Amino acid sequence: MIPARSLSIAVVVAVMLALHFTLRPILDWRAGVDFLTIAVLVVAVRVRPGVAALVGFAMGIVADALAPEAFGAGALAMTIVGFSASRLKSAFFADNVLINAVFVFVGKVAFDLIFLVAERRLGGAALAAQLLLWTPLSALLTAVVGLFVMSVVRPTLERRRG
């Protein structure tokens, strides 16, 4: 039987996936909210690092399948972000929601950095513009939304744990 907490996490992931493929295309911002990163981080702080890596890999593959030019780069970046977040959770992911928001920001920046290096398409000024302008903006938005999501799901998930 699936534990209620796992079910709750699965629901959160499903909602994030749905938002990523509905709300994001509707908004169509250059520096958009990355709901997949939020989903991976929400899961990563609550499961073992191996499971977090698997979830990150799956999320990355889903995103890669829709942009096959860099197929594998998203999976690589999400795997590393998920695994690292899960390994660091005991040290950094305190009950302070603001610290979690900072980690969503760092997670998104780390994802973009690994992704851009792995896909090897951008270089020079274009890479610098992406990393110094669009990535921080996108990470900031993702962190704000992540803060909201975590504050909504935390009471439910913590109650399940208790």
Next chain:
Amino acid sequence: MPRGARTDTRADTAIAAACVLVALILLVLPDAPRARTAGAIRGTVVAPLVTMQQRASLARRAFTSHDSLVLIADSVLRRSQRLDEVTSENARLRALLRLGQSIPWDFVPAEALVGRGMGDDNTLLLSAGARAGVQRLSAVVAAEGLVGMVQHVDAQSSVAIVWPNPELRMSATSVDGTAFGIVTAHQGVGVAAYLLEMRGVSFRTKLPVGAQVVSSGLGGVYPRGIPIGTVIEELRGAAGWERSYLLRPAVRPPDVTSVLILRPGSVATMDSVWRVAPDTTRPR
């Protein structure tokens, strides 16, 4: 550290390492198996998400273009009231002049689905696939001109390579048909990376700045007459008896929302569709 905990940590690291390894293998796969793998995922587990994204894109378009669509609908309604009369008049005049029917040309409309913004500048995921009749190597056009070519077809979606992709090459000609060449993405830095390059133009043919370049129809993929770009300047340093030109592209892929996928071989020329005239090629 207890032995059980240590074993768990090793297992976690092993799983993560396996995921990284698989991701790296996917990254270095040749294009064909990589496209097949991505297509298989898109056609199965990700298919509902593709459908959701397609609906979201349509919703966005409906929202942003509502007012203009109402105006268009009003105009269409007004014109349609005169349609029967015009149709019969047209048939009568064609019969008088002994003209044939207008050339039928075949296309599949599709939506360009929004990607993640990074890593998908050279490809476009389209909302129509094999079920709608899309075939590999079909030309993809937008209202402004040539966008690219379908490279991979799934059941419900397809992937097109667009002109910034260095693998895309288009046989091109000037509007008056005096200059022929091959158009590819310009391998420049900064803003120049968003331009096109026309190579292999014979040395005796000089294109003026502002001249429009269209597809030549050679090669069988792109029908003749689809706008590709406008000459900005001649590139220096072209070796041999040929000239190269820098072109401003007719289409900006980030602006593409709706496209037409032309069925291969359905039409040889589209000169009459865009009606590009040599005297309209002056720079604005």
